[in-house]
Amino acid sequence: MKQTIALTINGTRRSIETELGETLLEVLRRNGMKSVKLGCDTGDCGACAVLLDGSAVNACMVLAVAADGKDVDTVEGLEHDGRLHPMQQAMIDVGAVQCGFCTPGILMSGIDLLSRNPDPTEDEVREALAGNLCRCTGYVKQVDVILATARLQAGETDA
């Protein structure tokens, strides 16, 4: 059984046909959002994290129909006018990307955290990443990236 839903993906409103039982992860990937990665399909790795109406969720655990009418943000939408989001740029500069398979999910969780808590402690950053597994980095540089982004954004708002 097919059903049509409305999703605003990275600011563009789209009407999308979904199959019964399809997850948001499947729908997003089928519609070209390949940054949304499948690492487990059970909500345990965070590789599929996206922002749903501004909050990070694991797209593999959300039925597509449940996202009907909502805003979805993925890493594909972070770059504006050829400029990377500061957290993406920090990922590159700090050397926090190894295989990069977890990176989109980490970015979404990091952005979600800073939207709620613009000045997190290191422990708060680590807690916010609790659902994002990375097997390559040991998290050191990823945590630094989020802390550096918070400092940068604080500087921007002060100025």
Next chain:
Amino acid sequence: MPDQTVPHFKVVGHSEPKVDAYALVTGKPVFVEDVDVDGSLHIAFLTSPHAHAQIIEIDTSRAEVLPGVALILTHENTPTRRYTTAGQGYPEPSPYDARMFDNTVRFVGDRVAAVAAETLEIAHAAVRLIDVQYETLPAVLSIDAALAVDAPVIHDEDDATGIHEAARNTVSVVKVDVGDIEAGFARSAAVVEIVCETQYAQHAPIEPHVVQGYLDNDGRLVLVSSTQVPFHARRIVSRVLDLPLYKVRVIKPRIGGGFGVKQEILLEDVVGLVTMRTGRPSLAVLSRPEEFFASRTRHPMRVRVKLGAGNDGVLRAVDMEVISNTGAYGSHALTVMSNVGSKTLPLYNKASDVRFDGKTVYTNMPVGGAYRGYGATQGYFALETAMDELAEDLAMDPVELRRRNHIRVGETSPIFEAIGEGKAGVEQMVKSCELEQCIDIGAERIGWDAKHGARRRDGSWVHGVGMSVHMQGSGIADVDMAAATIKMNDDGSFNLLIGATDLGTGSDTILGQIAAEVLGVPLAKIIVYSSDTDVTPFDTGAYASSTTYVSGNAVRIVAEQVRDQILEVASFMLDEEAARLRIGSERVASPMGESVTLEDVGLRALYATDQVQIGATASYVGAESPPPFLASFAEVAVDTETGQVKIIDYVAAADCGVPINPAAAEGQLEGAVANGIGYALTEEMLISDHGRVRNPTFFDYKIPAAPDLPRIRAILIDSYEPTGPMGAKSIAEIGINAPIPTIANAIYDAVGVRLRTTPFTPERVLDALEGIQQNG
């Protein structure tokens, strides 16, 4: 101190941004599964529910008629040639004991059938419609069961080759004797002997194994694979499918981590056969549970170590006995077991009497394979815990005991030559080693002198510190070969083509840096491409900590050849002898200060006079395998009420020669230590009485997340390895060996219990604590 002759580098030694970082942070479709191939079939597997059984009958008729099913593969319609799934050099030192599909299944998860269908849902539905009649056979579910006199024989087929003694479930045996071990112990003032056991653990790359196959317009088979070993994958697929090698092309795009598990040919054969038979593209992806129960694991081992030392703490005798469990197939069985000795024993080269006795056995359990650390991880648990005990027996600081015994520059060990990988090893002299500094700095950073033996209490928590030291290698000497091609473009940029396989480690970047350094250009002017068996030159692949050293040397050599060609052309342009010209800052300059740009050289070479493609291909085989070194320190807190162990601080000080890209090298060390901490504390595949993996999910198999770890402090202590490219050695594997013994020793320092079985779960710690109370 680093050698005075260490040159000053412009690109090497700097934390250049990774060449693939932009694509990765923007989520570009760079992984295998990100590129949709029109009309692709989806493949699902039926795996064995039994640890050991004979397939009596397999009826696929109900599945075949399901609409959307294109092809079903079983042992009845697939090639029967035996092979090894281990992606190693040829001939592989692993036995040919596997078949694509066999009529005997040997572990829960062994392949029974594969279905290719229009959608994955249909493929799964069809899998459920396949009726299989099994006759179950007695199963072997432990090392002891495998060694029992009347143990069921797991590989009784007569067409398997390369098994040491199939009738006794013994895959491989290595025995080495140097000096006189008994005399060595007799001369020792202190002797300790311990037995340690390690668990089943899985690599858990976040990207699972995935292969997309299709036929190109000329009918050749193309496999886009998340593989660490594209060239071995091509060779093995060609063998299994009996397809000429020239008809197979393997492409490795970006890979989402491997850690050894993608050194295994697990899907390429099936995808290849489906695509050949149907003429259609096909895709196979392992699910996370399959990744756990059906792919590869770290070989669980029982390791006995006996050490003898004089009152001065200097080791006289080292005896190591290893029994490794390879599960149902002998993938990497011999070589992982060999490395338990070859990567550990040379570290303590003062001992004149050394014995190594290793054996690998089959069981009806999940299959072992290559896993970062490759046996050294298991070996160092026993060796470095025994060293800690020896220190205590001698009333010596464990740090001091290591200082008195570790190998140094200008020294060798007979073990380098005695134990190789499937053949004899290679004699070598250590030419770079800053382990002493690593130990000093690590001890200082962790606060060793103040904390060791202090047993600081904080409620029910007690703090302790532990340490261990390590070495690994850089490639397999005399075996691993890497090649690189560079060609120059008309704007003075270069294409670097390498068979080396970046699986997330950053090797494309560091190999680009080496080329940029030699050619005097910024990294941006090196366009790095890896790896595609049609396009890039051969490389054995990403394993054995080989890429920086072996592939790096190939890149250095080819870059030097290309530089010389550039100087040759420039010498005509500047009317100056090539030998007097210097390359740098994208120019070639004469001693008189005249210069031409590389663009001028490129344009002239391609379009103007005596036209020629500036470019070359070069290869490198390591004559030796220079070890990186590591001193590892941890502070832990142990909850005496719950048995929980928390890592408070972790310092890993490593000598990897000159780090080509310090941030990338630190990242390797941090990631390896994190993986090792998981292996030490939480990660364990639990196997039921019937041989089934009980926890094949990330929910039940706990790999460390950010809040579980301290801020791991990776410290790089530069040395200069004269045989390495720009002085570099490897760094990828060594860090994973350290957490188990380091944490075990720290737990002892805190609460006085010795843990011999990994992982150190709260239950095990509590049991050990209760044990002391009872005895005390």
